[in-house]
Amino acid sequence: MAQKTIFKDTDMQAVIGWVLRIGVIVSVSVVFVGGVIFLYRHGHEVADHRQFKGIPEFIRTAGGIFQGIGHIRGQAIIQFGIALLIATPILRIIFSAIGFVMEKDYLYVGISLLVLTIIFVSMLSGHAG
Amino acid sequence: MSVIVFTLIILVGSYFAGLLGSLTGLGGGFVIIPLLTLGLHVDIHYAIGASLVSVIATSSGSAAAYVKEGITNMRLGMFLEIATTAGAMTGAILAVYVPTNFIAILLGLILISSAIMSLRKKAELIVQEKNEWAVKLKLNSSYPTANGVVEYSVRKVGGGFVMMIFAGILSGLLGIGSGALKVLAMDSVMRIPFKVSTTTSNFMIGVTAAASAVVYLQRGYIDPGISMPVVIGVLVGALSGSKILVHAQSSGWLRWVFAIVVTILASQMIYNGILGRI
Numbered sequence: 001m002a003q004k005t006i007f008k009d010t011d012m013q014a015v016i017g018w019v020l021r022i023g024v025i026v027s028v029s030v031v032f033v034g035g036v037i038f039l040y041r042h043g044h045e046v047a048d049h050r051q052f053k054g055i056p057e058f059i060r061t062a063g064g065i066f067q068g069i070g071h072i073r074g075q076a077i078i079q080f081g082i083a084l085l086i087a088t089p090i091l092r093i094i095f096s097a098i099g100f101v102m103e104k105d106y107l108y109v110g111i112s113l114l115v116l117t118i119i120f121v122s123m124l125s126g127h128a129g
Numbered sequence: 130m131s132v133i134v135f136t137l138i139i140l141v142g143s144y145f146a147g148l149l150g151s152l153t154g155l156g157g158g159f160v161i162i163p164l165l166t167l168g169l170h171v172d173i174h175y176a177i178g179a180s181l182v183s184v185i186a187t188s189s190g191s192a193a194a195y196v197k198e199g200i201t202n203m204r205l206g207m208f209l210e211i212a213t214t215a216g217a218m219t220g221a222i223l224a225v226y227v228p229t230n231f232i233a234i235l236l237g238l239i240l241i242s243s244a245i246m247s248l249r250k251k252a253e254l255i256v257q258e259k260n261e262w263a264v265k266l267k268l269n270s271s272y273p274t275a276n277g278v279v280e281y282s283v284r285k286v287g288g289g290f291v292m293m294i295f296a297g298i299l300s301g302l303l304g305i306g307s308g309a310l311k312v313l314a315m316d317s318v319m320r321i322p323f324k325v326s327t328t329t330s331n332f333m334i335g336v337t338a339a340a341s342a343v344v345y346l347q348r349g350y351i352d353p354g355i356s357m358p359v360v361i362g363v364l365v366g367a368l369s370g371s372k373i374l375v376h377a378q379s380s381g382w383l384r385w386v387f388a389i390v391v392t393i394l395a396s397q398m399i400y401n402g403i404l405g406r407i
Contacts, residue, residue, distance in 0.1 A: 013196045013203070020193035020335075024186055028364055035357040039133055047135035047354070052172040054349030078353035082182055085360070086342045088189050089335035096207060107266070108204060115210045115336065122218035123343040 012099035019095050023088030030081030038074025090119060132354065138169065139358035147187065147366025152373065153247055153387045161359055162236060162304065163394035166407060171355060173229050173407055177304030178350030181338050183363040184306040188334035190364060191371065195328040200272045202325055205283065206332045208266055209293045213333055214340040216297020221341035224302050233402030236303045240395035243309035244388040255281050255322060262286040272325050281322050289319040301341035306334040
């Protein structure tokens with residue numbers, strides 16, 4: 001009986017708790033920074049969201065968002081933070097899948113991958129629609 | 130109204146929404162949609178997008194704490210996430226075809242029923258009956274209580290799974306966490322102890338919301354100018370709520386206040402929905 005450490009459910013819980021916490025802190029901080037820049041630049045314009053017009057053209061694609069961040073545009077930074085926030089629970093599934101592999105619980109590796117696939121298909125359906 | 134005033138109003142409103150949502154256990158984004166649509170005349174699609182993003186923030190934030198305590202049943206959560214994400218994807222696709230006034234009416238009805246459900250008495254039920262699927266899927270588990278570790282079993286796995294598909298559809302269609310429905314499915318159908326069902330529901334909400342948020346993000350429902358104050362306000366409000374909860378003894382009267390506020394807002398949503406003004 002050597003001191004061989006086995007990866008257990010409690011270890012996975014600690015890792016997942018950590019992933020979720022960091023994800024929320026980082027993404028909301030990015031949203032906050034973007035918000036300050038956005039208000040500094042556009043704070044005195046008129047707010048009108050009565051009609052649905054989608055979102056500004058320059059933040060509709062990932063490329064546009066990164067370009068906007070390069071130009072320090074507030075809305076692009078906010079949108080990047082929101083994308084990080086949406087990615088947080090998805091990242092959690094990836095970490096649980098890895099955890100289940102280490103526990104050799106292949107049934108749950110499969111279940112985790114199935115959930116990831118559904119989210120991926122959902123992403124593609126949004127692209128088409 | 131200038132952008133800065135608009136942002137500040139949403140920030141303050143979202144803070145109180147997050148605070149009350151966390152104190153009553155109904156969730157952060159709960160009153161955000163009526164606040165934005167009825168109070169600030171924001172288009173309901175933007176309101177749904179912003180609410181969904183705030184739901185991800187609060188559920189991930191509190192799930193982080195619960196998971197570490199070992200109360201959350203992660204296998205049960207993962208398994209039921211198959212149902213909730215598939216439902217959420219369906220709901221987000223449906224949202225394009227469903228008329229907005231119908232969405233407003235449905236949201237009003239869900240808000241009222243969730244508020245009523247939050248008032249009911251919670252009894253801890255421990256079932257030891259062995260469900261074949263629960264054994265196969267390793268769903269039976271245990272959780273720590275003041276009197277030591279309690280073992281529990283899960284029953285009616287199929288019934289619970291079907292209810293989760295429905296909860297996912299509502300979440301994707303209305304931009305809410307539909308935590309009340311998830312808890313109901315786990316409590317009354319699958320007979321899981323209340324503490325486990327609330328934390329596991331919370332654990333699933335983030336993933337469920339992410340499954341429809343990826344669609345909303347591409348459709349332009351998630352507007353940075355609206356989502357920014359909503360996410361920050363709701364999250365900070367929920368954090369202060371959890372700080373208060375540690376000190377407060379009972380939140381009985383608060384549940385009543387919140388239930389009444391939600392019912393008034395929800396009736397307004399239904400009324401405006403019927404008149405076709407939303």
